[in-house]
Amino acid sequence: MVDLAMNRRRFLEGTALLALTGALPSGCATAPQTGATASLNNVLVLVELNGGNDGLNTVIPYADPLYAKLRPTIGLPREQLVQLTDKIGLHPGLAPLQSAWAERELAIVQGVGYAEPNLSHFRSIEIWESASDSDELLPDGWLARVLVKQPGAARRPAEGAVFGRPSIGPLMGANARAVLMDSVQNFANKATKVQPLTASGGNAALAHVVRTQGEIARAGEMLAAKLQAKPTPIQTPFPKTNLGGQMSNAARLIASGADVPVIKVSLGSFDTHTYERNTHDRLMAELGGALGAFRLAMIETGQWSRVAVMTYSEFGRRAGENSAQGTDHGTAAPHFVMGPGVRGGFHGKAPALDDLADGNLKHQVDFRDMYASVLKQWWNIDPRQAMNRTGADLKLFG
């Protein structure tokens, strides 16, 4: 099983390499690098689960009797789950991730959170996106801080592309360039008609408009050229959902070969205070469907070897359900990292359901160790460029 997966993975890397070298100029490496220089040709796709995803109804400890006790009405019965082990199952909406799991391309990091958890949506997402301590205010996004330090800025249309919810989050500040788009093709079409300005704006607001206009013109020109060189559409169908549309655009952008190291998409709202199952079941299906299609599209276009997908969310939810068949703001939750370079299987540790703090799950893995693993193993960047951590304990790739 493992051997087969490995063989298939090498095969994929090979086809990706062929596809790329066939159509692109030099300088477009593919597989994860082991050398000393950063390899920003690897792409990180971030999926923001906006509103605080209920981890206990995502990666479900169905064999633990406490689960059914904490979730008398909103708990999922064992027979509906995608069973991963004799203790843990996935929400049925995530069934499209089964093949990635079987190929050991899906890492499930359990118990992710941070010390002194903050239960405000807005403060907690800031903590996640700036990679700060709970009581520390950092002005810039963790990826913005790191990416602007990497060589090759002139070759990149932008450090990141953002689809969906208009929040650039981890790409904010530090003079990083984040391009928000509705669709890659529309953006390129419109942006090529905009002129960059030679003068700069006076005050900060005006300077922001001028700078944005410059980013439009520059990214538009580079993306239009890439799209023109690779006009072939992707055959893999995407679900006709909001996230499906975003992931389809992410796939188009990656397949064009444009040098954009980060793509952020978003899904929500996961803020399921009341009647959670209606909303959460729909969102899980939307997530599973879009990620499943995205993986197939990347395999189809020979790009999969340079892609990793990672989910994040401001927090998980309270272990026990509330009186309105919902859950209130919580703390730790599991997250997914998916890609052929990923070390599939479980990482971290599921929080014990009989050891809660104020009704909340205790975190087992600091979210920044996930980031550190991505930086070090996926991009070969020293994590200390972004934060005071090395992430030595978590090896999500390899």
Next chain:
Amino acid sequence: MLKFVVNCVLAIAGSIALAGPAGALSPDEARHLLLRTGFGATPMQIRALEPMDRAKAVRTILDSTTTEAVTPPPAFMSNPRPDWPAHYKSTDEDAKGVFNRARDAEAVQLKAWWYAEMIATPSPFTERMVLFWHNHFTSGMDKVRHTDLLFRQNALFRTHATGSFRTLLQAVAKDPAMVRYLDSQANKKAAPNENFARELLELFTLGEGHYSEKDIREAARAFTGWHMNDADGQFRFNKGQHDDGDKTVLGKTGKFDGNDVIDVILAKPEAAQFVTAKLWREFVSDTSDKAEINRLAKIYRDNDYDTRKLLEALFAAPAFWAPENRGSLVKSPVELMVGTVRTFEIPVADTTPFVEYGKRLRQDIFNPPNVKGWPGGNWWISTYTLLERRELVLRLLNGSDLGAAPGGGGMGGNAMGGNSMSMAATPAAAGAPDPAAPKPVPGIALWVNAHGDLAKSADGAAKLLLAAGPVAPPAADKTGRAMVEALVLDPAYQVK
């Protein structure tokens, strides 16, 4: 020091150029006040303010505040309230679909109605305050679904637009749309729901860091039983679900109900500071000035949260008028769109297209992105929205999609009607447009015709239209329409 001298010289030069009555506003100051407190500015409005001094000009704007909309309510408000209890009980998926689509159609009417009011109102400042409160006490169609409740919440913001914040907050806590939006309906004695209490402390009054998780849980108990009746859409105090025991909130203990908790919160200076800081960002600057904000917040608290008193002090603050703060705030999408319509006096027969425009520009009114509302400021401008904003401004100026009456609604006669704008939305003419009818007069041509004397040069036009000098001044050979087009596409048109 040198900078100071230069500023002084410029200030003196400016006051000489003025040659108006003592303390009278310069044209730049008049335009600044209008852009900051309303939607755009016509040359006539600028002229009307010029003879006044700052205090009088501010008073004129504050005195214009109204508590009722001038636009008749959307049509669905005259219908009987939909039978929500039956809808919630129904298992007929087809019927439920029909019901839901009817509500979605009403939401479009509701949004178009508010755009019409913003365009027609004699007091744009009132609508700016209604927008402010809508973005402070957010409620969204996606969750509320009851369109009549959202209409009534909007009216509530107008009633208290510049009134007492305490009264407004008490009313919001019982507002049926809010009861739905933040799950007060599920807040019961046996199992309190924290959603409203959390946002009350975090987003409505004190701000993050000035309360504990325990304060949230205790405050939630005080609001238990503050429900609404699905059948009639009214607030209902559910005594059986109210926890009348002792609560400890922010260090105070008592058998608190919701209003008591509001009083405990508003006794804290941080509450006044939090709301004042938000008004500062709305009207003065993206950069906070703690000393000034605390000074103003004290005025607010000393006057028992009389919002009008605070606004008088805010608009008198030196920072509000400081030249370096002019043109330093990004226009919200609503300000950009409604401001363009009002500035160019574009005849608008049907405001429905604005609903879609607002969505594209990321300000879907009555549907903020989350309970924190739109972040505002530079967030409005991204690579995506800037492209859309430029495109939409041109569409508005060319009269596209607006269902403008042929001939531009009589531009010659009353288009210059100052405050009494002749562009209240009227029902769109039914049926396809008559191909033989003359093309609508584009707003841009109208403006150039009407103000040719003021806008002979790009320089003169820029002073009327832009809050800051153009980043890329139009070439000298550009005149009339081409010149104005270049100015509205300039980055300076995006700021106020």
